[in-house]
Amino acid sequence: MGKEYTQDFYALASTSPQEAIDKYIGDDFQWINPLPNFIPFGGTYRGADGLFKYFTLLDAAIVMSPLHFDTILAENNLVSVIGVEKDTLVKATNKRYSMPFVHILTFKDDGKLSQVREYNDITDMITAFTN
Secondary structure (H helix, E strand, O other), X not given: OHHHHHHHHHHHHHHOHHHHHHHHEEEEEEEEEOOOOOOOOOEEEEHHHHHXXXXXXXXXXXXXXXXXXXXXXXXXXXXXXXXXXXXXXXXXXXXXXXXXXXXXXXXXXXXXXXXXXXXXXXXXXXXXHOO
């Protein structure tokens, strides 16, 4: 379940966020992305409405190329994604950054996501968001 569902979720999220939400997100879902307060999309987002808000805040703040995945490891309902967000443009500063990341996704038995937790190397991101 894990690897295929993960690839499908990210593909949908990058092309049709609402379809990704409808297919994979339930009311008990949460997306956790701890970031400094001045980065407008950091925080915890709950449920389908929360994830829609997260995607909206991302879209307002940055122009992101598709994520590059180096490794996807799946065991039962837990998936670890190791990759890089490359050449992301911060709209407010017109600066770009690349950022290595690890995302941990937890799926429920019905195939819906219960949690996505981001671990990001935000050094270049911080520089890109500051004037």
